[in-house]
Structures are given as C-alpha cells and as structure tokens.
Amino acid sequence: MSIPPFDTLSTPNVIEPFDYEDVLAELIADAQQRLVAAGIEWDVGMLETDPVVIVLQGFAAREMLLRARINDAARANLLAFAAGSDLDHLAAFYDVARLADETDDRLRTRTRLTIMGRSAGGPEERYRAVVLGVSTRIRDVAIWREVTDPTVRVSVLTTEGDGEADAALLAAVQTALERPDIRVVSDRFVVSSAVQQAVDVTMTVRLEATASASILTDLPDLIAADWLTESLLGLDLTHSWLIAHAMRAGVTRVEVVSPTGDIEVDSTKAIALGTITIIDGGRGR
The missing domain is CATH 1.10.287 (Helix Hairpins)
Known part of the structure; x- marks a missing residue:
C-alpha cells in the first residue's frame, strides 16, 4: 500500500483563512448597528482618527492574533502540520x-x-x-x-x-x-x-569559448551531489539524466561515453555513481 502524500489533501476546514481588512469591516459594521440601536449617530466614513475606529483597529489586530493562535493549535493536532x-x-x-x-x-x-x-x-x-x-x-x-x-x-x-x-x-x-x-x-x-552496484560514468563535455575550464573539474562533484538528492530506490541511471545534470552554465554539448546505455533497476535497488570522468570536448557551440 503506497502512502499518498499530505500535499494531495485539501486544507482542513478547521484551519480558517482570515484577512485583517475583512475583520475590521465586520467590527465596524457591528459597532454601527449597536450605536444606532442605542440612538447614537455615527458616520462610518469618518477619518481614521475617529476614536471608535482606532479602538476597533486595536480589536481587529487582537482578533487576528487570536485566530492565528487557534489555527496553530489546530495544526498541532494534525499529523500533516504538527512540528x-x-x-x-x-x-x-x-x-x-x-x-x-x-x-x-x-x-x-x-x-x-x-x-x-x-x-x-x-x-x-x-x-x-x-x-x-x-x-x-x-x-x-x-x-x-x-x-x-x-x-x-x-x-x-x-x-x-x-x-x-x-x-x-x-x-x-x-x-x-x-x-x-x-x-x-x-x-x-x-x-x-539497496546499493549493490556502482556505475562509473565517462562524459565528453564541450564548453563555450569564454567558459571557465574549472567547469570540467567541478562537474563530477556537482553531478554526484545531484544524484544523491534523488529518490534513489528504483531510479534508473539514464543518459538523459546525466546529460541534463551536466548541462551547466557554460556547457554547450554533453556526450555520454559510458555506460553505453541506460541502466535499469527494480524498485527495491539503487545505483551508486562510481568514478565520474569528464573528457575535454573542446570549445564551441
């Protein structure tokens, strides 16, 4: 049974989205209704220096903090979000x-x-x-x-x-x-x-006319590092993968000399990259 990733699930309803301006508008509307009911006229369109507006802004800010804390508490009880x-x-x-x-x-x-x-x-x-x-x-x-x-x-x-x-x-x-x-x-x-075979790799790499020759020296370590970031179980070692990860800035052409073809593994095995040899393919486009 495979495990479906958490990111395929929709956002839980318990985690409520909110916006400061929406919260403030709700508070202002509520305050206006209460003041009208008490026989007090209040112009909602007044400047933000209105004491009522200033107080409501403070309430809105506190409500934002409270709602954020409630959301955090809800996340803490969900495996996908708990930390x-x-x-x-x-x-x-x-x-x-x-x-x-x-x-x-x-x-x-x-x-x-x-x-x-x-x-x-x-x-x-x-x-x-x-x-x-x-x-x-x-x-x-x-x-x-x-x-x-x-x-x-x-x-x-x-x-x-x-x-x-x-x-x-x-x-x-x-x-x-x-x-x-x-x-x-x-x-x-x-x-x-899982690793039961190491595969040596040889590639011929051509550089742009103005590219630094250090690219050829750096490529083996860069390619090896990229390989280790992959989900290696069941990952085939293909020419297309090697070429894609050797095509760095300044590289114009990559030819895989060895292995001579793609190497396939089943889902229970992993390939280790052995020695990576880069042959200078000269300069040009």
Missing part, C-alpha cells in the same frame, strides 16, 4: 518516539507507517516503520516478498556516502525485525543493502 514537541506528543500516542537528530519529516513518515501497519494493510508498513526506527542513517527501505515464499526481503538505503549500508547497520535492522513483538511467526528476513 517539534507537538509532533513528539502526537507520535507518542502511536508509541513512536523521535530518534536523536531525527527531522520532523522523517518522524512524520514513521508515525504514518506505524498507523498503517496496525491495519489489515500491514505488515509491510509495520516493517518499514521498524526499519526506519533503527537509525536516522537509514534514508529509505523497500520491503517485499517473492510469490508465496514466506521470506521477507528488506533492502536498505542509507544517507551516507553512495547510500550503501554497512554490515553493522544491516545487523541492527535484522535484530529489530526479529523481535518477538515485531515478527510474524512465519516470516524470515533477508536484509541487504
């Missing part, structure tokens, strides 16, 4: 505790997986939540079975280096999944790193 200690308390209701240095987004994801894993839709979501709860070093995880085999395969992608998981982290994941309160009796786990 900081409010999110900690919301997650604790589902027996989820923040890891050291864990971001709000990651804790929010684990909490949602834990909730889903308690339903009939589990235990894939439950197992994902357990793995992500092992360490903030874990960036993503894939959980799947092959046919009717009771073996549960776990593919771990890390936040470090090229994403490859080391033996100690894989062992920690295995231990967490094998806990009696986590493992379904018939399940057996095979835990491995």
Whole structure:
C-alpha cells in the first residue's frame, strides 16, 4: 500500500483563512448597528482618527492574533502540520518516539507507517516503520516478498556516502525485525543493502569559448551531489539524466561515453555513481 502524500489533501476546514481588512469591516459594521440601536449617530466614513475606529483597529489586530493562535493549535493536532514537541506528543500516542537528530519529516513518515501497519494493510508498513526506527542513517527501505515464499526481503538505503549500508547497520535492522513483538511467526528476513552496484560514468563535455575550464573539474562533484538528492530506490541511471545534470552554465554539448546505455533497476535497488570522468570536448557551440 503506497502512502499518498499530505500535499494531495485539501486544507482542513478547521484551519480558517482570515484577512485583517475583512475583520475590521465586520467590527465596524457591528459597532454601527449597536450605536444606532442605542440612538447614537455615527458616520462610518469618518477619518481614521475617529476614536471608535482606532479602538476597533486595536480589536481587529487582537482578533487576528487570536485566530492565528487557534489555527496553530489546530495544526498541532494534525499529523500533516504538527512540528517539534507537538509532533513528539502526537507520535507518542502511536508509541513512536523521535530518534536523536531525527527531522520532523522523517518522524512524520514513521508515525504514518506505524498507523498503517496496525491495519489489515500491514505488515509491510509495520516493517518499514521498524526499519526506519533503527537509525536516522537509514534514508529509505523497500520491503517485499517473492510469490508465496514466506521470506521477507528488506533492502536498505542509507544517507551516507553512495547510500550503501554497512554490515553493522544491516545487523541492527535484522535484530529489530526479529523481535518477538515485531515478527510474524512465519516470516524470515533477508536484509541487504539497496546499493549493490556502482556505475562509473565517462562524459565528453564541450564548453563555450569564454567558459571557465574549472567547469570540467567541478562537474563530477556537482553531478554526484545531484544524484544523491534523488529518490534513489528504483531510479534508473539514464543518459538523459546525466546529460541534463551536466548541462551547466557554460556547457554547450554533453556526450555520454559510458555506460553505453541506460541502466535499469527494480524498485527495491539503487545505483551508486562510481568514478565520474569528464573528457575535454573542446570549445564551441
């Protein structure tokens, strides 16, 4: 079961939009009705130096602060919006505790997986939540079975280096999944790193006549950094991706020498970029 992103949901009705000018207009209209009822004539069109208008402006400003605080309180009780200690308390209701240095987004994801894993839709979501709860070093995880085999395969992608998981982290994941309160009796786990191959890349790059030669030196690090910002599980390494990310300011042409074709991976694996070699393709348009 995939997790629909929060941004596909409409804004909750409990979070009320408001505008200062609208609030002030409502207060002025109410004040006018009350004054008329008391037999007091008051010209709404008077200057803003009118004492009544000045007082109502103060009330409008205070009401804006009050409405904003109510909206903040409403957000604090919604998983999509809760942050900081409010999110900690919301997650604790589902027996989820923040890891050291864990971001709000990651804790929010684990909490949602834990909730889903308690339903009939589990235990894939439950197992994902357990793995992500092992360490903030874990960036993503894939959980799947092959046919009717009771073996549960776990593919771990890390936040470090090229994403490859080391033996100690894989062992920690295995231990967490094998806990009696986590493992379904018939399940057996095979835990491995999502990154199982590193691909060396060679590209020929042509520069504009006035472009700095340092571009050729900088490109390997820039491309490698861009790759790590992607959602790597299941991401194919394609010539089009490499060319798009090598086309920086000052670059006029990029030709991928190797790999000779696109490299495809399934949704449970990730590719690591190995050595990136840039060949000087000369100058020109």
